[in-house]
Amino acid sequence: MIIWSIAKTTVGDAMRKKVLQIFLVIAMGLIVISLSFSQTLTFSANQGSTMDLELVKSFGLGLMALAGWLIALVMGVSLIPQEIERRTIYTILSKPVKRYEFIIGKFLGAILTLAICVALMGIVFVGVVAAKAYLAHPAATSIQGAAKQGLDTAGAAAQKIPVIDANMLIGVVMVFLQFFVLVSVVMMFSVVCTPTVNFFLGLGVYIVGLLSSTSLTLANSKDAGVFVKVFYTAIHWVIPNFDKFNVTNVLLYPEMPVGSIALYTLKMTLYGLLFSLGAMLVSIIIFEGKEV
Amino acid sequence: MSSGRLKLLWALAAVIFVAVIVVQSATDPQYMKIRKAGTPVSSVNAKESQELMVQLPGQFLLASFAGFKEVIAGALWIRADDFFDNDHFEAIIPIVRLVTWLEPHNVDVYSTGAWHLDYNFVDENQMSDKRFIPASIALMKEGIANNPDTWELYFELAWTHYNKKLNDYRTGLKYMLMAAQHQGLDPNTGKPIPRPAYVDRMIAHQYEKVGEFDKAIDYWKLARARAEASIGKHDDDTADDTALITCDRNLVLLYLRLAWRYGNMDYYRKGVELYRKMAAQKGVTPDIVAAAKAAEADYAKRMAAHNPPRDALKPIDMGFSVKFEKLKPRVFLISGALNLVKMSEYAGLASECVTHIYENDAKAPKDRRQQWINGGRVSWMLTDLDYKMVIPETFTWKVDRSKLAVWDTIPVLDGKYKSLPIDLSGNDAFYPFKAQRYRLVVWVSPQEPGTDETLQDRVGWKGEAFTGKYLDTKMQPGYRCFRWETILDRKDLL
Numbered sequence: 001m002i003i004w005s006i007a008k009t010t011v012g013d014a015m016r017k018k019v020l021q022i023f024l025v026i027a028m029g030l031i032v033i034s035l036s037f038s039q040t041l042t043f044s045a046n047q048g049s050t051m052d053l054e055l056v057k058s059f060g061l062g063l064m065a066l067a068g069w070l071i072a073l074v075m076g077v078s079l080i081p082q083e084i085e086r087r088t089i090y091t092i093l094s095k096p097v098k099r100y101e102f103i104i105g106k107f108l109g110a111i112l113t114l115a116i117c118v119a120l121m122g123i124v125f126v127g128v129v130a131a132k133a134y135l136a137h138p139a140a141t142s143i144q145g146a147a148k149q150g151l152d153t154a155g156a157a158a159q160k161i162p163v164i165d166a167n168m169l170i171g172v173v174m175v176f177l178q179f180f181v182l183v184s185v186v187m188m189f190s191v192v193c194t195p196t197v198n199f200f201l202g203l204g205v206y207i208v209g210l211l212s213s214t215s216l217t218l219a220n221s222k223d224a225g226v227f228v229k230v231f232y233t234a235i236h237w238v239i240p241n242f243d244k245f246n247v248t249n250v251l252l253y254p255e256m257p258v259g260s261i262a263l264y265t266l267k268m269t270l271y272g273l274l275f276s277l278g279a280m281l282v283s284i285i286i287f288e289g290k291e292v
Numbered sequence: 293m294s295s296g297r298l299k300l301l302w303a304l305a306a307v308i309f310v311a312v313i314v315v316q317s318a319t320d321p322q323y324m325k326i327r328k329a330g331t332p333v334s335s336v337n338a339k340e341s342q343e344l345m346v347q348l349p350g351q352f353l354l355a356s357f358a359g360f361k362e363v364i365a366g367a368l369w370i371r372a373d374d375f376f377d378n379d380h381f382e383a384i385i386p387i388v389r390l391v392t393w394l395e396p397h398n399v400d401v402y403s404t405g406a407w408h409l410d411y412n413f414v415d416e417n418q419m420s421d422k423r424f425i426p427a428s429i430a431l432m433k434e435g436i437a438n439n440p441d442t443w444e445l446y447f448e449l450a451w452t453h454y455n456k457k458l459n460d461y462r463t464g465l466k467y468m469l470m471a472a473q474h475q476g477l478d479p480n481t482g483k484p485i486p487r488p489a490y491v492d493r494m495i496a497h498q499y500e501k502v503g504e505f506d507k508a509i510d511y512w513k514l515a516r517a518r519a520e521a522s523i524g525k526h527d528d529d530t531a532d533d534t535a536l537i538t539c540d541r542n543l544v545l546l547y548l549r550l551a552w553r554y555g556n557m558d559y560y561r562k563g564v565e566l567y568r569k570m571a572a573q574k575g576v577t578p579d580i581v582a583a584a585k586a587a588e589a590d591y592a593k594r595m596a597a598h599n600p601p602r603d604a605l606k607p608i609d610m611g612f613s614v615k616f617e618k619l620k621p622r623v624f625l626i627s628g629a630l631n632l633v634k635m636s637e638y639a640g641l642a643s644e645c646v647t648h649i650y651e652n653d654a655k656a657p658k659d660r661r662q663q664w665i666n667g668g669r670v671s672w673m674l675t676d677l678d679y680k681m682v683i684p685e686t687f688t689w690k691v692d693r694s695k696l697a698v699w700d701t702i703p704v705l706d707g708k709y710k711s712l713p714i715d716l717s718g719n720d721a722f723y724p725f726k727a728q729r730y731r732l733v734v735w736v737s738p739q740e741p742g743t744d745e746t747l748q749d750r751v752g753w754k755g756e757a758f759t760g761k762y763l764d765t766k767m768q769p770g771y772r773c774f775r776w777e778t779i780l781d782r783k784d785l786l
């Protein structure tokens with residue numbers, strides 16, 4: 001119950017932050033505006049169909065990722081230092097609240113806040129994609145409609161654009177998972193670092209994590225020396241592989257022969273959960289020994 | 293927390309870390325597949341890649357590495373649209389390059405980029421710059437390499453480039469056949485969906501174009517069978533019925549024309565039988581019923597009289613002549629005569645039973661009667677003497693504009709043809725005339741896409757009726773064409 005109370009308070013505090021609200025509103029606004037980006041396009045071989053839709057999807061997923069990244073960093077870096085700065089932590093810890101309960105509550109609150117933000121953006125995004133699919137080719141959403149437009153029947157199936165694209169839901173989940181891991185990392189740092197230091201540390205870890213294909217290639221390189229191999233293997237294992245959550249290209253072009261993306265999402269969910277659990281445990285251990 | 297519990301937590305953290313590594317290793321192979329699939333095949337060479345890096349604004353570069361490359365691609369594409377609206381056509385090509393680099397599986401960008409290269413670089417006469425065609429073909433081939441499992445780009449390459457731009461129907465057929473080996477892909481699920489029926493129909497037309505009539509017949513049957521098989525599989529069958537009628541009608545006309553033009557009565561019989569079946573169908577248009585009856589009557593009459601038609605095998609002297617004039621420096625006129633074809637040539641043709649061209653003209657008031665069947669075209673090409681079109685192995689937008697390569701067609705009207713003034717004077721950079729010697733070729737091909745089918749009823753698919761000066765049988769093996777060539781000096785043009 002104590003953990004849940006701390007989590008709820010954390011969510012409330014975070015959601016009241018003006019900066020977070022602004023990120024959220026701007027991101028949702030831009031996702032809606034992206035609906036109109038392609039409306040004026042004249043330079044396209046396939047106006048009003050898949051090209052326009054792909055544009056809206058890629059913009060939406062990209063904007064969500066950008067906003068999620070900012071929200072995760074800005075929220076994550078300050079959650080614990082803020083309690084120390086405001087000295088509210090003394091009040092909390094003077095009550096029958098264990099330190100690990102405080103950390104777990106904070107983690108849970110941060111993740112819930114992120115989930116709420118991504119869910120809000122996700123609902124707007126999926127709605128926008130559905131609207132675009134419906135508006136782009138209202139007649140072509142059915143084979144009869146395509147036939148009315150004079151398209152070949154065999155080709156009519158090719159023009160059929162479903163309003164709901166399951167891949168976009170996977171995209172939203174992947175955005176959440178990516179920043180779920182980032183929040184865990186920056187919260188772990190926030191136990192020992194000031195918000196400014198933590199911000200840049202988090203940023204650095206995120207950038208290195210985006211280069212996971214490079215670290216993996218170097219770790220497996222036949223030509224690389226032992227030191228280089230060990231170094232990059234360690235980097236690849238220790239730093240969260242943020243790039244692995246980045247599957248927008250596959251989601252936009254599902255014809256790519258990359259195996260089951262649903263199974264990959266499941267594996268990445270497990271990876272995200274384990275990494276965050278590990279980060280939370282380390283935070284608890286450090287916080288137990290920390291003088292506040 | 294007791295030290296024992298802390299130790300336990302450390303141990304738990306270590307176990308989780310090992311589990312993270314295990315899960316991570318399990319995702320590595322698929323992750324590398326995903327990264328590889330997102331990397332374009334044979335897209336940019338090292339030098340061009342470095343130039344792209346310089347041209348890509350810093351914030352775009354950073355963002356493309358930071359996992360937002362699809363957003364960048366979208367933003368760049370919108371920028372390309374701005375450039376297009378403001379006629380900054382040159383600026384669009386590097387954007388096409390960047391977008392295909394960032395999103396190598398976006399088929400539309402390849403086809404739009406190729407269309408842009410093919411059509412939008414025009415001179416003062418609105419004549420497209422043909423020197424961009426090799427770049428356009430290279431872009432399409434790169435698109436195919438990155439998207440080999442869908443029919444669209446094979447079809448575009450076949451239709452736009454080899455059929456419409458280069459009149460290389462053999463290569464067009466090759467790519468069209470490749471298109472027919474692939475289905476479409478659902479943009480949302482990536483699952484195969486049927487390719488449009490017109491792809492198969494185009495192959496039949498292509499075979500006809502290259503003179504392989506038996507294969508054309510086979511493909512019409514195959515296209516029909518495919519359309520028939522799809523009836524009932526979709527919610528709406530109307531378009532399938534239309535596809536059946538399209539296949540039947542084209543097959544009938546192919547049979548009949550093979551008979552009319554070359555006298556094969558077996559084909560005539562098959563055509564008449566199929567026409568009869570078509571005419572018996574419900575809801576068929578009256579013109580099909582009338583044409584079927586007329587063809588049947590003509591067939592019966594000819595069989596009785598042992599008189600197979602061989603309309604395309606009766607020679608006509610086409611009286612082809614060419615006149616090249618320099619109106620002023622860099623402005624030329626090409627004109628001449630070509631007997632393609634007098635109305636009187638249609639009197640008594642077998643095709644008259646269906647087309648009624650001569651008959652209808654004879655019924656018209658005298659002042660409205662036509663002396664000629666128009667619809668043919670003469671082609672011309674002016675190039676540097678040593679010009680050879682080379683398709684680059686990798687796409688590059690750097691086109692050598694110091695070379696001259698310009699070509700177009702001129703319609704034949706009433707036995708004559710005359711180009712509009714070919715004005716290459718407006719822009720020195722567009723047509724620099726740097727070479728010392730130039731080649732001007734003027735030719736007539738029965739394969740020319742603008743050639744009317746009724747003209748072919750008299751001269752044949754392969755120009756079998758063509759005789760006269762400048763007859764050329766080497767330019768297109770198996771075909772009778774007319775070809776006139778002259779070598780011009782720089783001073784003849786400037």
